[in-house]
Amino acid sequence: GAVVSQHPSRVICKSGTSVKIECRSLDFQATTMFWYRQFPKQSLMLMATSNEGSKATYEQGVEKDKFLINHASLTLSTLTVTSAHPEDSSFYICSARELRGTQETQYFGPGTRLLVL
Amino acid sequence: GDSVTQMEGPVTLSEEAFLTINCTYTATGYPSLFWYVQYPGEGLQLLLKATKADDKGSNKGFEATYRKETTSFHLEKGSVQVSDSAVYFCALMNTGFQKLVFGTGTRLLVSP
Numbered sequence: 001g002a003v004v005s006q007h008p009s010r011v012i013c014k015s016g017t018s019v020k021i022e023c024r025s026l027d028f029q030a031t032t033m034f035w036y037r038q039f040p041k042q043s044l045m046l047m048a049t050s051n052e053g054s055k056a057t058y059e060q061g062v063e064k065d066k067f068l069i070n071h072a073s074l075t076l077s078t079l080t081v082t083s084a085h086p087e088d089s090s091f092y093i094c095s096a097r098e099l100r101g102t103q104e105t106q107y108f109g110p111g112t113r114l115l116v117l
Numbered sequence: 118g119d120s121v122t123q124m125e126g127p128v129t130l131s132e133e134a135f136l137t138i139n140c141t142y143t144a145t146g147y148p149s150l151f152w153y154v155q156y157p158g159e160g161l162q163l164l165l166k167a168t169k170a171d172d173k174g175s176n177k178g179f180e181a182t183y184r185k186e187t188t189s190f191h192l193e194k195g196s197v198q199v200s201d202s203a204v205y206f207c208a209l210m211n212t213g214f215q216k217l218v219f220g221t222g223t224r225l226l227v228s229p
Contacts, residue, residue: 006160032215043206043221044161093160097215103168104210106217108153111160 002028004096006109013084014117020080021112023094029074030096034106035067038091050077084116119144123207123220130197130227138192138223140181140207148209150174150183150190151217155204164192164205197227 003026013019023033031052036044048069049057056069066088068080077096081088091113095106124139142150149168153161165174170185179194190207207220 034216041224043219046216049215095161095217102212104149104215105151105163105166106210107163108161111158113158 002026002096002098002105002107004094004107004109006094006112008112009110010113010115012115012117015085016083018080018082019084019114020078021092021094021114023077023079023096023109025075025096025098025107028096028098030077030098031074032097033071033077034095034097035069035077035079036093036095038093038111044093047079081114084114086116089114089116119148119209119211119218121207121209121218121220123205123223126204126222126224128223128225130225132199132227132229133196134227136192136194136197136201136225138205138207138225140190140192140220142188142190142207142209144188144209144211144218146211147185148211150181151208151210152179152181152190152192153206153208153219155206155222157203161206197225199227199229201225202227 005024007022033050035047047062050071052071058064071077093111095108120143151166152164154164165176167174167183173182181192204222206222208217
């Protein structure tokens with residue numbers, strides 16, 4: 001299947017700093033990427049939908065000024081957690097939408113574990 | 118709205134046992150159905166999918182059949198291995214909506 005990478009895989013930062021996470025589709029172009037957050041032993045919570053060349057669409061309750069999303073190319077989306085605080089510590093997972101004709105599939109990255117001290 | 122219901126885990130089995138993880142869904146229209154697997158500390162991997170009624174998705178010995186009449190997409194494997202221990206997520210995507218709707222996940226533990 002298609003490959004999606006994330007970088008970094010793990011990051012530890014101090015409270016108040018900003019952290020950028022990259023999501024890349026390696027062998028296909030993705031006009032749409034998604035960012036999820038996963039709490040321990042829970043399902044994935046969709047944070048936002050990232051569309052290439054336009055503003056991201058955020059889910060209800062997600063602060064767009066805190067979680068900045070940029071989808072500058074068909075293979076790259078970035079999530080920046082601004083002024084991170086300990087409660088932002090989580091596992092962040094991106095996915096990229098592959099569209100083949102009328103069939104679409106989402107492929108997920110390996111995730112980024114963020115720990116804010 | 119659309120939703121996915123999975124059986125609660127953990128499901129604990131011995132190696133070579135038969136596996137069933139139940140998944141039912143509620144959706145308007147004709148969604149595509151997916152099973153994703155998450156190994157410890159990793160992201161999700163697509164395990165299998167089915168895009169229309171009566172389709173059977175299969176991969177790595179796992180299979181699931183899209184049953185429109187019972188709105189189900191149960192995951193099965195004839196003989197599990199220790200390496201199958203993971204969390205399994207059932208999901209649906211309605212045509213044109215792009216978003217995946219996930220179930221809560223079912224943890225599978227396979228012992229030797």
